Amino acid sequence: MATIAPSPPATIDLDVRRLPRTLPWYIEVWGQMLRRKPLGTLGALIVMGMLFLAIFAHALTPYGFAETNLRERFISGSATHWLGTDQIGRDVATRILYGARISLYVGFGAIAIASVIATLLGIFCAYWGGRVDMLLQRAVDAWMAFPGLLILMSIMSLLGPSVLNITLVLGIAAGIRESRIIRGVALSIRENTYIESARAMGSGHVRVTLVHILPNVVPTIIVVATTGLSTVILTEASLSFLGLGVPPPHPTWGGMLSLGGLDHMYRAPWLAIWPATALSLAVFGFNMLGDALRDLLDPRLKGG
Amino acid sequence: MKRYILHRLALAVPTLVLVSVIVFSIMRLMPGDVVIRMVEGHAYAPTVAALRAELGLDRPAYVQYFEWVGGILLRGDFGSSYWTRQPIWDEFISRFPVTLGLAALTILSSVVIGVVVGIVSASRQDSAADYIGRIVAILALSIPYFGLAVLVVVLPSIYFKWTPVYTYVPFSTDPLQNLKILIVPALVFGVTRAGPIMRIMRSALLDILRQDYIRTAWSKGLPERAIVLRHALKNAMIPVVSLIGLQMPLYIGGSVIIEAIFRLPGVGLFFFDALMRMDYPVVQSVNLIVATMVVGLNLAIDLSYAFLDPRIRYR
């Protein structure tokens, strides 16, 4: 079967003139997306759901995230505590909701920083080449030779552990690492003949970069970013495991898993299961969404 | 090409100097005092002063720096730990094979899983196999590896009175036992690393399969397997190789948790303990040694780009 022949372009047909005038376009889009990219749509729904829960956490739960209640410890699930309570009686559902805030803040923030850095650095190095590329890559080498732990510990000792510091450090570290991948892809693209012909026709460097290189790199950026998001959230989890994560009492999914969950795994498995589920759902949603976006935005698919 | 290599090697020197200065400074800038850390609640002034003198910490920073670097360049002496007073190089050499063995097996398992699933997913895009492959990859990605490690160690101990945690035996002493000890941690670590590889493989393959030279091969009537494996795969491996390359420090430093849980006397744990204890010489020297390896490895990877994609030239 001809399975590697290019499949039909997965673009969305938004030409309003040709749409049957039954539903408004913004609803039609969903229908199209559901049909063409069911996983991606699912991912989008998950992401939007999480954002909603994170933003409105305080309105959705009567408990505070640090509210202890020693008489109601280790409840697995009840009418008043839908997801149960932890080792000092804090409501798990509440902590998951507030945890969404921090995990998503750290995740999005770090990835935004990382993507900008990775793209700028990667494309610049690949396009310019020569000495500049070599020097910058050596600096990147130097950076990457440092185990992340060292950098993180130092920054946090110097500046104090806080959500902002963790986001910055994770973002910068991820960005520099990811610039390697972007550079690799951009190098391949640079060698394409259409770049040469564009230059030969007199296009400036900036134009060539923006019009030819960047769009071809975007799919990789998206995949790398969505993969990186999960890495960032998981890194925060392992930092908590080592005692270097977002400090208490602020809940993060990673922290809940590492500290409460693994400590009491035999007696109260739900303390690990719920944050792990939330983590997995978030990672799943972002990655599916990223995949779908990548497929849709791939410029080589536009126009067949 | 030779000029390129020499050029790169020459540039490695300032890189490593930069690394040494940065790591030295970071350690001194971190708040906390290693001497007090050593005596904790018994920090009487005479005790502290005597210890500080013994460790050479009472001299100015730049003197300590040049002594450290000088020792390495002139005598091949990477210094001794403040805590054990034993030479760091000896300890590193005895621990490195452990981390290397773990890293090799981890990379092997993650690449095998990731590449296979990635190929299947890309060549059967948007089919059921693709969906399953992607979901599996995501699941593998979203499990924290230390959570999986703890599960793998704890659950069997509860239900089967058995646990995959052993007393380490070096490969040179007993290769089979050594593999038996390393395979479970390698799989645990590798499964979670397979996710990104699979996804990058899939994405890269999808890009390549749309390119002109593939269409040409297709129109020439070549079978699918030949097209994918012989023509497309090589180019698709570029980002995968990049990924593995940039993850190298992760395997060396990031294996801390795996080494701790599975009792593997590797470099990761050595480094982590030293960092926590503010054992400056160990942190500095291990970092420098690892940095040198990473720089070398990246050079090798860059050279491999030329092999995998002959269009990439180096000026």
Place this chain on the structure above:
Amino acid sequence: MGPRPLPAVYALILLVAVVLILPPGDAAAQTPKRGGVLRIADREAPNLDPHLAVSFLTHSWSSMVYSQLVRFAYGPEQKHSADFTIVPDLAEKWKYESPTTVVFTLRKGVKFHNKPPVNGREVTADDVKYSVERFMAKSGFRSRLEPVQAIDVVDRHTVRMTLKEPYAPLLNHLANAAYVVILPREVEDKLKDFNRPEAMIGSGPFMVKSYQKGVQIAFERNPDYFVKGLPYLDGVVIEITPDSTARLALLRSGKVDLGHMWGYLVPEEAKSLKQTNPEMVMAPTLTIGQGMIYMRTDQPPFNDIRVRRAIALSIDRKAWNESLFYGEGCTDAGPVPCALKEWKLDASQIDAAKAKYLVGYDPAEAKRLLAEAGHRNGLTVPMFHWPGYAPPWRTFYDLAGDNLGKIGVNVEFKPEEYGKYISTTYLGKYEKMAMGPITPFTEVDDWLFGAFYPEQPNNRSHVADAELGKMLLAQRREMDPKKRLALVHDIQRYLADKAYYVYMPHSPQYITHAPRVKGMKFHDGFGLGPRLMFTWLDQ
């Protein structure tokens, strides 16, 4: 009717009946058996030189191999787990010639291990002098023997120690396995370095058999140990396992007999282990330890005793004990810890009006005190701490924050990284308030003088109380044990309502081991060697 049976026949019948009724050979199971190798899972000692680090891990390992002048009572000798009675080790007797001079007479014929370069020669007074002087020159603990002015060799088996002033804690410090162990000089001369396994040559019950760094240390029985018949074990192996979950997994799967050198398990882990491995032997034990909130009593707001008393009254110790420790912990943990039975004055024996600041819970009164002190609308304080201490400390910080919040004290958590914490906050350099556990000591002087006398590193609350200072010095110099005990009790009565520290309930440890391990009695000293010397395996 025939002739009556002889009395001998009656006696025979009686004898047979008695023998049949007696339970079979129970007494035999309690006689220690020789042989077997004990397996323990625990962390690695950072180094092997007993003087170079203050880690209890190093000192547990060194206590296997070295002897001391005197030691604490262990095994069948001990009355309870915090029995710090001084018994002879290398010194068979000692005598105070004056309040500042003490003479130790060493046993004759005690040999070092038969290993090069020492080769099994006799332990002499020279070795004692060498070791004490090395301790005082190199150890991080050298301050323990600060009042020692000189140590002299009188003859081959006699040593005299001269002090600057009378010093009651001397013998306790000499008996502590973490401080003065007796080393042979040849090791320093020939091997230069006590940090290597081949340098661990002492006169203790065990010898080092092999050391695989990061993996395992194996000890074997000292066949020439000066106490005949001991140790019972053929060897001890410590499987180096840095992660606590992995240690527990090894214990559950039977790969080790103890999941911790001293058998510690926190109550949560113990309860869970009991369900999966009901055969395990467990004993809840109150070990020596203490944790508290400490405050800058030399600055506002905590220089006001009313504010400190309010904090003391806001902690619901009873509820914490009942829910976290199943009621098995100790709610009266300071200033002298619960386990230090010989010295402790229970809160119940102190005037209730004062004792309530040690063990009471009265949030209403706390709020009233705060208002009286001018904080009617509450106050905000930072709380510096290290979040990485093992459970229950992770939850203690959260609980304390919650309890304090209920009386209007808003806590801002300031977690610190360990290196920073231990060099600054832990030694008293912090702002306003901090919280955490402290190193346990075996000598009551450390809990009192160490924690309350000005300029001491462990005086975290910056206490400067002249009257208290006099009492602290007096108990330190009092050589008569009965008089000293009276002084120590007076100090505890004095401190009860001062609230210089606010103590947290203390968790019991469940001392846990496999059923085949016998004769292992928990002891609060660091001596692993003396403990294991009386241990045997029932296989």
